[in-house]
Amino acid sequence: MRPALELRDLRKAYGPLAVLHGVSLSVPSSQLVFIIGPSGSGKSTLLRCCNLLEVPQSGAVLVDGKDITLAGVNLNEVRQQVGMVFQSFNLYPHMTALGNVTLALRKVQKMDKAQADAEGLQALARVGLTDKAQNYPGQLSGGQQQRVGIARSLALKPKILLFDEPTSALDPELVGSVLQVMRELRESGMTMLVVSHEMGFARAAADHVVFMDQGQIVEQGSPQAVFDSPQHLRLREFLASLGQR
Amino acid sequence: MDNLINVFFNPDIMVKVWPFLLQGLWMTVLLSLTVVPLGLIGGLGVALAGNQGPRWLRWTTVVYVDFFRAFPPLVLLILIYFGLPFLGIDMPKFAAVAMGFLLNTSSYYGEVFRAGLESVPRGQMEAARATGLNRAQALGNVVIPQATRNVLPELISNTLEVIKLTALASVVALPELLNNARQAQALTYNPTPIVLAALMYLLLLWPMVRLLSRLEHRSTAVR
Amino acid sequence: MNNAAPLSTLDRFVSSFFNTEVAARYLEPMLDGMLLTVGLGLCVIATGLVMGLMLAVVRIQHVKLVNVFIVAFADIFRALPPLVVIILLFFAFPYIELSMSAFTATWLALSLVLSAFTEEIFWAGMLAIPKGQWEAARSTGLGRWATLVHVILPQAVRMTVPPLTNRTIAITKGTALGSVVALHEVLNVSSAASSEAGNATPLVMGALAYLILFIPFVVLGRWVETRFTWKR
Numbered sequence: 001m002r003p004a005l006e007l008r009d010l011r012k013a014y015g016p017l018a019v020l021h022g023v024s025l026s027v028p029s030s031q032l033v034f035i036i037g038p039s040g041s042g043k044s045t046l047l048r049c050c051n052l053l054e055v056p057q058s059g060a061v062l063v064d065g066k067d068i069t070l071a072g073v074n075l076n077e078v079r080q081q082v083g084m085v086f087q088s089f090n091l092y093p094h095m096t097a098l099g100n101v102t103l104a105l106r107k108v109q110k111m112d113k114a115q116a117d118a119e120g121l122q123a124l125a126r127v128g129l130t131d132k133a134q135n136y137p138g139q140l141s142g143g144q145q146q147r148v149g150i151a152r153s154l155a156l157k158p159k160i161l162l163f164d165e166p167t168s169a170l171d172p173e174l175v176g177s178v179l180q181v182m183r184e185l186r187e188s189g190m191t192m193l194v195v196s197h198e199m200g201f202a203r204a205a206a207d208h209v210v211f212m213d214q215g216q217i218v219e220q221g222s223p224q225a226v227f228d229s230p231q232h233l234r235l236r237e238f239l240a241s242l243g244q245r
Numbered sequence: 246m247d248n249l250i251n252v253f254f255n256p257d258i259m260v261k262v263w264p265f266l267l268q269g270l271w272m273t274v275l276l277s278l279t280v281v282p283l284g285l286i287g288g289l290g291v292a293l294a295g296n297q298g299p300r301w302l303r304w305t306t307v308v309y310v311d312f313f314r315a316f317p318p319l320v321l322l323i324l325i326y327f328g329l330p331f332l333g334i335d336m337p338k339f340a341a342v343a344m345g346f347l348l349n350t351s352s353y354y355g356e357v358f359r360a361g362l363e364s365v366p367r368g369q370m371e372a373a374r375a376t377g378l379n380r381a382q383a384l385g386n387v388v389i390p391q392a393t394r395n396v397l398p399e400l401i402s403n404t405l406e407v408i409k410l411t412a413l414a415s416v417v418a419l420p421e422l423l424n425n426a427r428q429a430q431a432l433t434y435n436p437t438p439i440v441l442a443a444l445m446y447l448l449l450l451w452p453m454v455r456l457l458s459r460l461e462h463r464s465t466a467v468r
Numbered sequence: 469m470n471n472a473a474p475l476s477t478l479d480r481f482v483s484s485f486f487n488t489e490v491a492a493r494y495l496e497p498m499l500d501g502m503l504l505t506v507g508l509g510l511c512v513i514a515t516g517l518v519m520g521l522m523l524a525v526v527r528i529q530h531v532k533l534v535n536v537f538i539v540a541f542a543d544i545f546r547a548l549p550p551l552v553v554i555i556l557l558f559f560a561f562p563y564i565e566l567s568m569s570a571f572t573a574t575w576l577a578l579s580l581v582l583s584a585f586t587e588e589i590f591w592a593g594m595l596a597i598p599k600g601q602w603e604a605a606r607s608t609g610l611g612r613w614a615t616l617v618h619v620i621l622p623q624a625v626r627m628t629v630p631p632l633t634n635r636t637i638a639i640t641k642g643t644a645l646g647s648v649v650a651l652h653e654v655l656n657v658s659s660a661a662s663s664e665a666g667n668a669t670p671l672v673m674g675a676l677a678y679l680i681l682f683i684p685f686v687v688l689g690r691w692v693e694t695r696f697t698w699k700r
Contacts (some may be wrong), residue, residue, distance in 0.1 A: 436560035
């Protein structure tokens with residue numbers, strides 16, 4: 001079966017600074033692929049190439065078989081299928097949680113308010129926040145805000161969800177609630193590509209782990225293979241620096 | 246095209262009126278150099294009175310500031326210039342103009358300094374006093390420098406406004422730049438002097454506008 | 469002068485500055501002048517705000533050539549004293565057969581100046597919106613225009629209300645400058661009346677008129693400032 005997301009030989013540079021040196025990766029449907037690596041390894045850039053928030057200089061990004069880097073592709077449509085959850089949540093402060101979730105439904109998918117609200121509430125229910133629908137982001141905890149951010153992407157019924165360090169900006173006691181939602185999403189069959197430092201979560205929930213360093217994929221495999229028997233020296237050094245056995 | 250140049254950028258007229266306009270520019274600079282420092286001091290004084298003084302003083306400064314911010318400067322100028330003689334007070338033109346502008350600018354600077362003083366956390370004053378500095382020293386060495394740094398863009402913006410304000414003095418025939426330009430225009434039946442004066446204002450003030458833009462964008466970029 | 473009979477200094481002061489008979493004589497033209505000032509002010513505010521917003525929205529499209537002009541426009545009209553612009557429009561333009569009324573010259577000059585300031589204020593407001601807001605909205609498929617209208621501008625406008633209010637008040641006071649080109653607004657009417665009557669009372673009336681017109685604005689401005697800086 002065709003992978004939900006495929007990256008072929010992606011290269012990206014900012015002026016003279018090369019960040020991605022030809023990265024290829026395949027994300028099969030309904031699987032959770034986890035990307036780890038030191039800062040500066042290019043993992044965030046790689047993730048952001050998947051919905052073209054960053055545009056690679058060369059290489060292809062195939063969503064469900066279609067290369068979205070080609071000219072003439074309707075990016076707005078693509079972005080409804082490839083959702084993104086941000087490290088700093090990026091909720092719209094001037095709208096309620098429900099407003100945040102339904103904005104794209106109303107403006108892009110052109111739903112009427114009643115239908116958009118219904119679908120929005122469904123998405124909020126999936127992250128366990130229906131009772132906060134009328135609250136503003138400023139009134140929510142970090143974990144709640146991030147879950148609203150997830151609901152905002154879920155409401156569009158995407159094929160893939162991208163997570164850019166979703167818990168890095170959260171206080172430790174709030175991380176659990178977000179990881180719980182992510183676990184449930186995986187169980188419901190969502191395809192997910194996650195950049196994060198939450199190794200425990202990777203062990204428990206990831207189908208495939210990818211280690212990146214200096215703009216390249218150095219090693220990849222099942223969580224057991226990567227965490228318990230790392231082959232590459234750099235991976236072993238990285239895991240050691242995090243206190244992982 | 247030729248006609249346009251003859252009318253607005255007539256080289257002969259430019260050469261002829263240049264010295265006269267230069268005199269006007271000098272008066273503009275003189276007026277600015279008088280009003281800006283006095284306005285800054287006055288404004289700082291008003292702000293300090295409001296910030297450090299008792300409740301009633303704070304209210305008074307608010308009223309003072311709001312009054313002179315509401316009052317169009319030109320009206321103030323005319324009132325002082327034409328009204329004083331009715332009171333039997335005979336004041337030289339420059340002084341009357343300077344006084345009118347001073348009332349206006351001290352209230353604007355006062356407002357800026359007020360925001361600046363309020364932006365410095367109370368803890369700064371407490372810390373300074375706790376090391377034995379008296380009030381004046383604490384204010385002068387710790388609070389006021391920080392306050393000024395915090396509102397520097399606004400201060401520069403206001404100074405720019407003050408310099409532009411000097412053009413109003415032309416209405417009471419103070420021989421500053423705009424006044425001389427209008428006289429020259431009347432004498433030569435040609436608007437070139439006014440265009441030349443506009444260019445001179447731009448030359449004088451554009452650098453400040455650019456500096457201001459850069460300062461403003463730097464403070465929003467740091468966020 | 470007038471009032472030649474020997475009066476106490478206070479009486480002389482009152483009859484020079486607060487003469488009720490003179491006041492009654494010039495009350496009607498004063499009220500007309502106030503109406504004109506208000507009308508002119510509203511026109512300037514409307515044009516200045518709309519033009520400034522439009523220019524800022526154009527600027528965010530990032531067309532380099534166009535932006536050079538916008539920045540030049542903003543710089544020039546923030547550097548020039550408004551009175552100079554009024555004089556240029558009123559006295560210089562007729563030489564190329566483009567004459568305009570005192571009202572038009574004053575309105576146009578003040579609008580150009582106000583829009584230069586409001587463009588910069590709106591621009592700074594939009595820049596201050598974190599990049600993440602753009603990214604989040606675009607990531608859900610919203611186009612550039614929809615993002616601007618529904619996510620960016622609502623936040624930017626909220627942030628820009630205090631500086632906008634201040635600047636708008638400052639420029640609107642410039643309606644008094646129209647008196648220099650004989651626009652029959654308050655200052656003009658009161659100085660003419662004062663000269664005619666040989667009495668300073670009309671000037672005092674004019675001053676009062678301005679206070680009545682603008683103090684509410686300034687108080688409104690203060691209220692707006694406190695309300696909108698708490699929000700963030």
